[in-house]
């Protein structure tokens with residue numbers, strides 16, 4: 163039996179479809195992601211907290227879901243919007259259908275709407291606040307009115323500090339990710355990983371931790387509001403600033419901590435929200451973008467080499483290149499809209515990237531940035 167669902171946007175657009183997840187109501191900022199694969203990683207990326215994600219690829223759910231392809235402990239997105247849910251989920255790793263997965267985590271989803279029309283609205287007008295009603299909530303003459311009211315009641319992500327909401331509550335150690343010293347070493351897998359990295363958890367994706375661990379990092383993941391003094395007392399070789407949801411600007415605790423860590427000579431590497439926070443801590447400004455970047459095929463240019471990389475992206479805010487102070491250099495730029503994609507401090511061993519070098523989902527072109535962080539720690543140890 164099909165259950166009804168409604169998606170409403172703050173601009174008054176209304177879509178009628180079928181409920182594929184839990185019944186009830188949800189609201190958030192509606193964004194579109196153009197990646198063709200990775201729906202499970204997208205749903206569980208904490209950076210999507212309070213965002214309703216529509217996927218432009220039309221068939222979503224073909225391979226079902228499994229317990230491994232997750233970027234956090236559960237679904238973080240506020241809702242899912244798709245064109246078509248296949249009748250059958252089929253893959254040797256499939257443990258559950260996408261629909262059962264959404265229901266089991268009490269997350270709403272809507273299918274059988276014109277996602278091309280929706281995407282054009284978001285592209286032309288910018289990301290919209292929106293709401294989904296599903297099941298009994300979507301029935302009755304006043305359902306559309308209630309959906310529009312819920313969409314307009316969402317306050318918007320600007321000014322919203324979500325990093326401290328999704329962050330871990332207590333520090334923990336991370337070692338998942340195969341590590342070896344590499345070719346040429348007799349003993350490739352034994353012994354202690356050589357670099358101790360403290361990672362600020364603003365909503366960290368697990369594949370970032372895996373990629374650091376597999377390059378020789380022992381990781382201590384700490385809550386977003388951990389003061390710099392506590393981090394420095396752990397005597398790290400480097401500090402990592404994670405991705406995360408919401409607006410970077412209100413994260414004053416993180417900006418202050420990063421400023422204090424910048425006073426030392428510790429290597430710092432930031433990804434996405436971590437990049438925006440490094441920019442803010444260095445005196446630059448961030449801005450809300452129109453519809454942001456969410457996809458796995460975004461061309462980004464390395465400004466030093468001229469090389470163009472295909473990258474994975476998920477952000478709705480950006481550090482403003484025009485606001486960079488003299489001791490911050492632009493290192494990367496988006497070839498889609500010219501926005502800033504990477505920075506480095508000229509006076510400190512600190513750099514950051516706006517897109518996702520860990521690329522889950524996505525291409526691996528930017529993965530060497532992890533190696534750059536390792537080289538900085540190696541240089542400091544020497």
Ligand SMILES: NC(=O)CC[C@H](N)C(=O)O
Nearest residue numbers: 405406434435477478479
């Ligand atoms: N993936 C991220 O870290 C996103 C950063 C920030 N929340 C933004 O939307 O721009």
